[in-house]
Amino acid sequence: MKKLIRSMLFCPANNPKLYYTAPVYNPDCIIFDLEDSIEVSEKDAARDLLVEAIKSLDFGNIEIFVRVNSVTTPYFEDDIKAIVPAGVRNIRLPMCQTKEDVIKLDKLINSIEVEYDIEIGSTKIQVGIETPKGVLNASEIAGASNRVIGLSFGAEDYTASLGIDRTKEGKELLFARNMIVNVAGMYDIAATDTVWADINDSDGFVEEIKAIKALGFNSKSCIHPSQIDILHDALKPTEEQIKKAMVILDAVKNADVENGGVIQVDGKMVDVPVITKAKKIMSLYEKMMKWEK
Amino acid sequence: MGKIIRKLPEYIEGYGKVVPYGTIITKKEKAKLSDVVTKKNSKVISLEEAIINSGLIDGMTVSFHHHLRNGDYIMELVFKIINKLGIKDLTLSASSISKTHDCLLEYIKDGTITKIYTSGFRSALANEIQYNFNLKAPVIFMTHGGRARAIEDGSISIDVSFVAASCCDKLGNMNGKYGKSAFGAIGYPMVDVKYAKKTIAITDNLVPIMDKDISIPKDYIDSVVVVESIGNPQLIATGATRISRNPMDLLIAKKAANVLIASGYIKENYSFQAGSGVISLSVCKFIREYMKKNSITGEFASGGITANLVDLFEAGLFRKLYDVQTFGSDAISSLNRNENHIEMSADEYANPANKECIVNKLDVMILSATEIDVNFNINSVTGSDGRMIGALGGAPDTAAGAKLTIVVAPSMRKRFPIVVDNVKTICTPGENIDILVTERGICVNPRRTDLISILKRNNIVTTSIVTLKNDIYKLTGVPNILKTGDNIVGIIEYRDGSVLDIIYDL
Numbered sequence: 001m002k003k004l005i006r007s008m009l010f011c012p013a014n015n016p017k018l019y020y021t022a023p024v025y026n027p028d029c030i031i032f033d034l035e036d037s038i039e040v041s042e043k044d045a046a047r048d049l050l051v052e053a054i055k056s057l058d059f060g061n062i063e064i065f066v067r068v069n070s071v072t073t074p075y076f077e078d079d080i081k082a083i084v085p086a087g088v089r090n091i092r093l094p095m096c097q098t099k100e101d102v103i104k105l106d107k108l109i110n111s112i113e114v115e116y117d118i119e120i121g122s123t124k125i126q127v128g129i130e131t132p133k134g135v136l137n138a139s140e141i142a143g144a145s146n147r148v149i150g151l152s153f154g155a156e157d158y159t160a161s162l163g164i165d166r167t168k169e170g171k172e173l174l175f176a177r178n179m180i181v182n183v184a185g186m187y188d189i190a191a192t193d194t195v196w197a198d199i200n201d202s203d204g205f206v207e208e209i210k211a212i213k214a215l216g217f218n219s220k221s222c223i224h225p226s227q228i229d230i231l232h233d234a235l236k237p238t239e240e241q242i243k244k245a246m247v248i249l250d251a252v253k254n255a256d257v258e259n260g261g262v263i264q265v266d267g268k269m270v271d272v273p274v275i276t277k278a279k280k281i282m283s284l285y286e287k288m289m290k291w292e293k
Numbered sequence: 294m295g296k297i298i299r300k301l302p303e304y305i306e307g308y309g310k311v312v313p314y315g316t317i318i319t320k321k322e323k324a325k326l327s328d329v330v331t332k333k334n335s336k337v338i339s340l341e342e343a344i345i346n347s348g349l350i351d352g353m354t355v356s357f358h359h360h361l362r363n364g365d366y367i368m369e370l371v372f373k374i375i376n377k378l379g380i381k382d383l384t385l386s387a388s389s390i391s392k393t394h395d396c397l398l399e400y401i402k403d404g405t406i407t408k409i410y411t412s413g414f415r416s417a418l419a420n421e422i423q424y425n426f427n428l429k430a431p432v433i434f435m436t437h438g439g440r441a442r443a444i445e446d447g448s449i450s451i452d453v454s455f456v457a458a459s460c461c462d463k464l465g466n467m468n469g470k471y472g473k474s475a476f477g478a479i480g481y482p483m484v485d486v487k488y489a490k491k492t493i494a495i496t497d498n499l500v501p502i503m504d505k506d507i508s509i510p511k512d513y514i515d516s517v518v519v520v521e522s523i524g525n526p527q528l529i530a531t532g533a534t535r536i537s538r539n540p541m542d543l544l545i546a547k548k549a550a551n552v553l554i555a556s557g558y559i560k561e562n563y564s565f566q567a568g569s570g571v572i573s574l575s576v577c578k579f580i581r582e583y584m585k586k587n588s589i590t591g592e593f594a595s596g597g598i599t600a601n602l603v604d605l606f607e608a609g610l611f612r613k614l615y616d617v618q619t620f621g622s623d624a625i626s627s628l629n630r631n632e633n634h635i636e637m638s639a640d641e642y643a644n645p646a647n648k649e650c651i652v653n654k655l656d657v658m659i660l661s662a663t664e665i666d667v668n669f670n671i672n673s674v675t676g677s678d679g680r681m682i683g684a685l686g687g688a689p690d691t692a693a694g695a696k697l698t699i700v701v702a703p704s705m706r707k708r709f710p711i712v713v714d715n716v717k718t719i720c721t722p723g724e725n726i727d728i729l730v731t732e733r734g735i736c737v738n739p740r741r742t743d744l745i746s747i748l749k750r751n752n753i754v755t756t757s758i759v760t761l762k763n764d765i766y767k768l769t770g771v772p773n774i775l776k777t778g779d780n781i782v783g784i785i786e787y788r789d790g791s792v793l794d795i796i797y798d799l
Contacts, residue, residue, distance in 0.1 A: 225540040
């Protein structure tokens, strides 16, 4: 069973308190940030703190990611050279625009894994798609390395590149979101949506979760602990969805249709795609229940 | 003139021992006739006159109440006059002492005040006593209920009680509900006035003779003093924060609400109290949702009444509010407009000698703590550095009375663990604490096997308090043992008058 990843909680890597407070909110992932939230003068200190924390703290079941500085910055190599030997196995590469960005990171990780006798390929990459170029190149980016386990969308940089405002409705993001979800589906990797910046507008946040869930996203980056429970709740399959899936899977048990053919359940046609959807819903539900326990 | 001089037998058969008029000092039901009617003098006099008339002399005990909180001007006004009159060696019995009372420092230094009874003690005043050890006797910390008991049984004998009233008539009928300095319920001095030898009302709002809304009646009042202001209204009416926005507070509050719900105690007709800490108040937010969804109406909520409890009450989720001390203007106006928002005295609230006191009828109590140890003992008075920074309040009273007492606290504050091997000061005995809820774990007192099984049945994961403490120590390190002096500067009295713990100088 793949690990359940719905929430990725951003924590600036230079704040010591967050290393021991963030885990208590039970996000699926914590993503320690070395990039945008860290001032240039703090880059080294944040990296040092992160390395020591990774070495000494136990984060339990919570998956740890690090958002490094992008490949075009002078901090990129230092970040990777410090955090991979320290034990970080999930890297978010921001502002990824071409497959060459991924290949550059892949090669660097590879050399570090060899040098430090770390299992080759065990360090994974989540690529940050945050520019129009990155959106259009999403497919070649996702296919550039076996290390790529997911795509994450960054709407703030994306809208800045287009010179448009980001709205609560998010119509301006539709193309990019669709592209990312489509590519993620193509490679069977995770699609993580952008952050919701207005932490006081939880109703708007829920609406956005519903919208991106409908598009096919299965996780979201978060900037505040209060967003985690809201996100997890909103991503849960509805009671109606669960009931329907259970009825379908129950009916399928007694009919040989899993490899083709059609049966009727409650007067509606059920074939392989419907069965696949029902299985996905039940799998997600079971993972969530297990995780909550 | 008017003095009763009569030779009385010491014993009368069929009656018993004769206690001559004027010698009963433990219980005063009414002011002496001579003071009120026969002289036909007005009670309304200056503060200086009132103090002189009260007969206050060296070595006596004066009492105050803390409903004006950090806005209180009364203690400073009174001690200025006392100081001017040259009266020394007084015992100060206050229901609590706030930061604003740092002004008393000079009166401690010059020997005007030499002994203190209080529920809370903090700030520069506490530092002075803890670092310079300049009181004749240790500060005696009493719970709100313990203080009522001590006054009633004579352990504290009040010579002159000073009562602030935001609304008072010339006879001394008073309340704290109306006026520019309104503070709400006046529950603590309701006890003082009954037993004090003399009582002086101090008001900044002298009104025509009151015939209703009388919280303390004229019968107990010897003098009425009118001053320009009894306190700073902005500081008086500040309430405890409604609902925290801090995610950690909300996380703990939500966990506590889940525990409460799983415990089965939140049911029709239950009773509830939450301490004024921000986390315990935030529990109300989550309970409200559950009560509403399940159409549960509680019998009463009690204690210090905050806007949060008023919200629950006005939403029809509790039938009554019993109020000993009102926090904030919303709660004050509720006391004035809602018939079932009922003012109560400290005796009715928490006196352990009062079998019908409200705390004995409580189902659920939510408490805060500055520290809790592996035996569930709570510290609410001293900080991580050993300084006196807090209060007993009604916590030990409610914990003793309530069927379920839950402590809510973060597992650490800054770099200091809150769950520890031994609390620095035991303020509420662990045997009265049932559950601890922190963001890192929920611990049930092993004595409550019933709760352990019911929480387990309802999928609430609990951990042993020793395990939780060890997990916290992994992050904070083991705290250093506090080095103290040998001089006793504070005594923590349990509500029954026994001594729970001692605080030393630093």
